[in-house]
Amino acid sequence: MKNKSRLFTAALAAALMATTLSWAPVHASEGGLKSLRGAAIQAPETESADPFKTMKDSAPIERDYVQQPPLIPHKVEGYNVTMKYNKCMDCHSWTRYKETGATKVSLTHFKTRDGQELSNISPRRYFCQQCHVPQVDAKPLVANKFKPAEGIR
Template sequence: MKTIITFITLAALILGGAVWANESADLSSSPEVNAGHRGAIFQPKQQGRMPLNYVNQPPVIPHSVEGYQVTKNVNRCLQCHGTQSYLTTGAPRVSPTHFTDRDGSVSSSVSPRRYFCLQCHVPQTDAKPIVENSFRPAAGFGR
């Protein structure tokens, strides 16, 4: 009896995985395509990159990331920004600095310390600041 239950469970997992892998992604409902999506905070889609305020500032994300999955096994950002896909998607390529590990070795895949994009990159919004900020961009940077 235990063998039959194990076999049925295994068959269901294999069939479910095959169905999931066979489905194609519907990009028409993607937040990057639907720039008019409004949530609690409006996240406008910019066609160009926002100016940086200082050297090595992580660029802001010009689209919504709502529902993005970034785990140790899956990184939704790399589907558009990865080295294998950026040419077909038109998205900016992941910076070469993201391929260097903490020991300075360069790899062909994104370094684990740079893998979780939302630790440094944030979506641009029209949200009001939580605290007052007197920061001014360095000379030659910003608007």
């Protein structure tokens, strides 16, 4: 039984490697960009060397739907978030938010998935950028016709 599972694993790995090696990305110099379905697409025009300029500190950005995690209205490059230290809490903690003028961490971040209240941020909410992302000033890659529901606002 062990030999069969080893043989199956080896065959699966070989098949995956063969598939990966046979795939070759399409470069712009070879006739342009193509979508996954093969349609030709135009690369977005960029106005600067950095197409994803992060917005500078600004007012909180309006949310588009209920329960949307707030977007980060400032740069977060180099922010250190480890098991022992979270740079975001330097400004957004309940003890510092008034002093820094930042939005305080929501009470929901102090609850376990079972609803138990904790004295510190829940481990599942500790790594901020798993839900909160920085807002960038970039042209959309695809058209977006999203409109928030009027009745919920």
